Amino acid sequence: MHYVKSKSILSAKNGMNLYRGCTHGCIYCDSRSKIYNMNHEFEDVEVKENALELLKKELIKRPKAMIGTGAMTDPYIPAEKHLKFVRNSLELIYRYGFGFTCITKSDLVLRDLDLLEKINEKSKVVVQMTLTTADDELCSILEPNVCPTSRRFEVLKMLDEAGIATVVWLCPILPYINDTEENINSILDYCIEANVHGVLCFGMGLTLRDGNREYFYEKLDEHFPGLKARYIKEFGNDYSIPSHDEKRLMEIFKYRTSKAGILNDTNEIMSYLSEFPQKSVQSKLF
Template identity: 80%
Template structure:
């Protein structure tokens, strides 16, 4: 790890990244792509040392809203156990009456459960959890340095039991690896059992571009010999890598989520993620 300073911490849409880089080791991670201009090794985490001071200043002057994190870097990387930047940012979010949402694969989020509950009582919290494969063994290959899927499902249940809404990212689905009906049905089963609010799935496949493509292919050679050649033959240097089973799997996804009353449209889910309960917050202030 190394420290850097930033000029700002919140984007215009109230997104933040306290860290840059990741050590989860997910073989498909788009954040490795050269397009993002990272000037250091991906696993050498850049810690924004002045991020909490910046966040405090920006929360003071911005209207109440949802603060999000996790779009580029999982906020609950192992380094967070020691540095507690996410924890401290949550304390500021709570103190200033904002809402919170994040995308993670880590059960470390439960460390902050009581604080998340306090924020949720005042405003709103939505935890977004990525699920790619129901098979824990395969999960350990695809996402080697973070908790396996069965543990993430336990986290979803714990959050739901404590009144915190959840959304699942069902992606990426890798052609010839986890693009099966059994896998999609198993993940949806878990989502239904844990009462998730919505499931985000833009399509069955993944994206590859310079930077993450090379890393992904090296891991295919390591764990799935011969599969890289098939990808190159079928997809070349395409950005979009759809599963040949996309149409059938998306039918299953749409029907099962609709039948279960789970949100499945991107626009609907993102609207929900960004909605801040103004009236609820004001009422609680008066009380």
């Protein structure tokens, strides 16, 4: 872990990355890709030491909106336990009346449930949780340094009980590893029971490019001997790596989410995530 000073903390669309790099160890992580120009080892997490100071300044001058984090780095990495950059950011978001959404795989999000509830009462909170496999043993291989899927399911239920909306990212689905009807149905069972608001699925497959491809193949050799050769033969250096069973699995996904009343349209879910609630103001007659 190392510290840097940053010039800004919020993107034009109110995205926020307090950390750069991750220690969850997910074998498929796109954030390892060279395209992002990370000039340090991925596990050597970069901490923006002046992030809170910058966030306060930017929240003061920006119109009210949803503040999002987790697109590049899971905000609830283990270091957050003692650094508390996310928690302190939530305090600022609450103070200045903004909404909040994050993408995570960690049950550490429950530490901040008190603040999430306060923000949700004042504006809006949506917690997004990634689920890739319902098999905890397989999960320990695909996502080795983070809580298993069964625990994430418990987190989703606890958030629902607290009145906080949730969205599940059903991705990536890795050909010949977790692209089975049983796995997709089991994850959807979790989503339905946890009363999630929406499920994001960008197709049954994954993406690979320079940087994350090499790491992914290294882990295939370690845990799934012979599978790398199959990937190279079938997909070469393609960016998009679809499951051979994508059509049938997507039909299952769309049918079951629609039947359960769960949002499954990507554009509709993205609009929901970015939409800041406008509080109605009653006019007084004098």
